[in-house]
Amino acid sequence: MIQAIGLTSDPRKQLPPAVDDVSFEACAGRVTALLGAAGAGKTTALRLMLELQPGRGITYFRGRPLHRIAHPSREVGVVLGDVPGHPARTVRGHLRMLCAAAGVPARRADEVLEVVGLVSLRDERLGTLSRGMDRRLGLACALLADPHTLVLDEPADGLSTRESRWLHRMLGAHAAQGGTVLLTTADPKDAARTADRVVTLERGRLVADQEATDFARTRLRPRVAVRTPHASRLAALLTKEARTTQRSVEVVRESGNRLSVYGSTCAVIGDIAYRHGILVHQLADEIGDMGPAAAADLSVERQADLSAERQADEAPLKPAREAMAARDREWAATPPVRVSVRHKGSASASADDLPAPREASPTPDGRPTALHTPAGEPRQADAPTAGHGPSSQASPQSAGSRLPASSPDHLPDLPPPISVRPAPSPLRPLRYELRRAAGVGTGFLTAGAVLVVSALTAVLLARVGHTPHPRLLVAWPRELPLPPAALGAGLLGAIAFGEEFRHPALAADRGTVPRRLGLLAAKLLVASATALVLAFLTVGCDIEVLYLVYGRELAEVPADWLSLSASWIGLMVGCAWAGVLAAGLFRSTTAGLAAVVAVPVLLMPLVQKAMEGPSVRTAAGFPLRLREVLLSQWPFGGERYLAAVTRVIAQPVGGALTLSLATLLAAYLLTTTRSRVR
Structure with a gap:
């Protein structure tokens, strides 16, 4: 069950708010349609309910606001717009990745594919799906965690008649099983x-x-x-004729010179107009929405022509609206005649057609304790604000108004502010990251390009000469700030975050990826493993190519290979981490790669200048003093590895990389904690 109370969006510049004090209920076991023309505020209302947009109000999903639900995806399934995801990812791979994000078994992906009828398309790419298949996939994503509530924005928009029927049967089946379905639509016939x-x-x-x-x-x-x-005169004649002949006729005065007559025919109306000499410009049978959308059928020129006449006709009728409404009630109470004249500004449904509004029984402090349905069944609201309750009915005078407080002179407080709820982090971040990285070919193509460029660079350096043997094995010329493998590791690390900012998958219609420490740790771990594999493959491929082209002399392993390997691995992992942190901080793959390149280009000269400057004291003898401080020997000679790491950091590249990583990590943690505090 959904209870939306006082939804109000933030005011816009020189414009009224897109949603103004909207309250309604969507009961469990039923399909509720939020109807309105384009710009009526349907999507904004959904975003306020889901805490995706700041504003005021509160929404309860089975008695709890969304920010108090531990796992929102298991309570509410959302489809807003197209399915967010990388276009090169397969349908099944996308769902399996979301399974790790929602914390459900991977087999659930195959189950929902069978439910929505996409089993035959499970290996298709997201970018190749048609509109109907994309809507099916969106519904599969919403059903993945088996939620109780479905919130769908224009789910049948752009679908064929066959696809629309299938979708409506699916939603009806979900509601028949006790679930709650809330959807938006602009078609009154579709809603009915x-x-x-x-x-x-x-x-x-x-x-x-x-x-x-x-x-x-x-x-x-x-x-x-x-x-x-002569709309006013014709309306009066039709009303008089209906009373005389004892027929049930309803005349609705629309904007301008338009009348909508219910319970009569074109022949009868044309005959009355002819007998009384009334000029008729249009006389046609219609069916559809009788609200404001009917006026949109008029052309712009026609509306301009009728504007002066509309003002002249409606001005004298404004003081008489209450009397006309009372006369309508009298006619409705006298069967079989039911004749009423209403105007465009009134509500679409008459007051006797609408059920009675719900009432809230206030406590001594003015807070509602229970909401009562028209049948008198109470439902606990758990509302924290005074003077509010979900009003599921509306009349022309009180449409969208809040429930009255215990005292008639007491003005209700504003509804509570809506803070934008951050996107949820994956419940299984490591599994999510592995499936994300392996689900598209970007990483594999990047690694392949790095190996090819590195091998060609090593061959050219060996041909030119004047390159030290260790640098030759990793294809690192002196003219370049970083070897191709380090740049590739930094790019793969930047893609880990930057790709998700371009193609979000963790949450509906947020466009960003959450900054969570668990997700960061998973990305750093996967980036480290990728960098290690790329480091060993690069050296192995370079040695093999040098052996094939120039023989065994250039393919020999250096004597100090252990320390060189530690430095090489540290450089690769550091570049990968710098790419991950920078992309997560600046929300861009380009920014992540730029941070990797800035380490040797900008930071390393500063570190070199600081180290080469005049100094009174040096760090000579640091390993010996380190052993004295530790007192006990580390197992497996651990102090030697610590000293080796210290020597690597003492180098200009190592120091610059360490400084860059520390700065990026501190900035990432700062932005994460700030977002949590807000």
């Missing part, structure tokens, strides 16, 4: 056909909350559209 309850928004405010049967009866009835410059 597929939903059990229809909540109508207009210009950001709630104007009606009706059962689907009442909605279809009051807004989708066949009618006769009449356009005449």
Whole structure:
């Protein structure tokens, strides 16, 4: 069950808020449609409910706000727009990656693929899917964690009739099993056909909350559209004729010179107009929404022509609206005649068609304790704010208004502010990162390109000469700040975060990846393993190519290979970590690679200058003093490795890389803690 209370978006510049004090309910076991034309505030309302956009209000999902649910994906399945994901990833690979993010077994991916009918397309790329298949995949992503509630934004938009029927059957089956379904649509017929309850928004405010049967009866009835410059006179004649003949006729005065007549025919209306000499510009049978969308059918030029007449016709009618509403109630109470004249500014449904609004029983401090349905069944609201309750009904005078407080003179407080909920981190971050890295060919292509460039560079350096043997084995010319393998490791590390910022997959419609320490640790671990593999493959390929081209002389392993290997591995892992941290900090793959290149280009000269400057004392004898401080010998000669690491850091490249990593890690931790505090 969903209870939305006082949803209000932040005001825009010189414009009213997109959503203004909207409250409604979506009950379990039913499909609820949020209906409205483009710009009515449907998507904004969903984003406020899901805490994706700042504003005011509160939404309860089975009695709990979303920020108090430990695993939101297991409670609410969301589809907002297209499926976010890398276009080169397969359908099955994308779902298996999301399984690790949601903390469900990987076999769940195959189960939902069978449910949505995508088993035959599980090896297709996301970029090749049609609109209908993309919607099926989005529904599969929403159902992955078996949530109780489904929130879908325009799920049938752009689908064929066959796909729309399949989608509506799926949503109906989910609701029949006790789940809650909330969807948005701009088609009144689609809402009446597929939903059990229809909540109508207009210009950001709630104007009606009706059962689907009442909605279809009051807004989708066949009618006769009449356009005449004498609309007021024709409406009065039709009302008089209906009373005389004892027929049930309803005349609705639309904007301008338009009338909508229910319960009559074109022939009867045309005959009345002819007998009384009334000029008629249009006389046609219609069916569809009788709200403001009907006025959109007029052309811009026609609306401009009718603007002066509309103002002249509606001005004298404003003081008489209350009297006309009272006369409508009297006519409705006198069967079989039911004639009423309503105007465009009134609600689409008459007051007697709408159920009674729900009421909240306040406690002594003014807080509602329970919400009562029209049948009198209480539901606990657990609302923290005073004077608020989900109003599931609306009338023309109180559409979207809050529930009254215990005292009539007491003005209700503003609803609580909505803070943007950060995207959830994967419940199994290491498994998620492994599937993310192996799901696309970017990493494999990058590693292959690095090996080829490194081998060619080593061959050219050997031909030119004047390159030390250790540098030759890793294809590191003196003219370049870093070898190709180190740049490749930094690029792979930057892709680990940057690719996800371009193609988000952890959360719906956020566009960013969360900065979580667990996710960072998984990415650093996978980047380290990738850098180690790339380091060994680079040296092995270079040695093999040098042996094939020039013989055994250049393929010999140096005598101090152990210390050189430690330095080489440290450089590769450090570059990979710098790429990961910089991309996660600046949210860009390019920024991650730029941070890797900046280490030898910018930081290393500064470190060299600091080391080469005049000094009073040196760090000579550091390993010996280190052994004296530690007192006990480390197992397996661990103090020797510590001293070796210290010597590597003391070098200009090692010192610059260490300084860069420390700075990036501190900045990453600072931004992470700041986001959590907010």
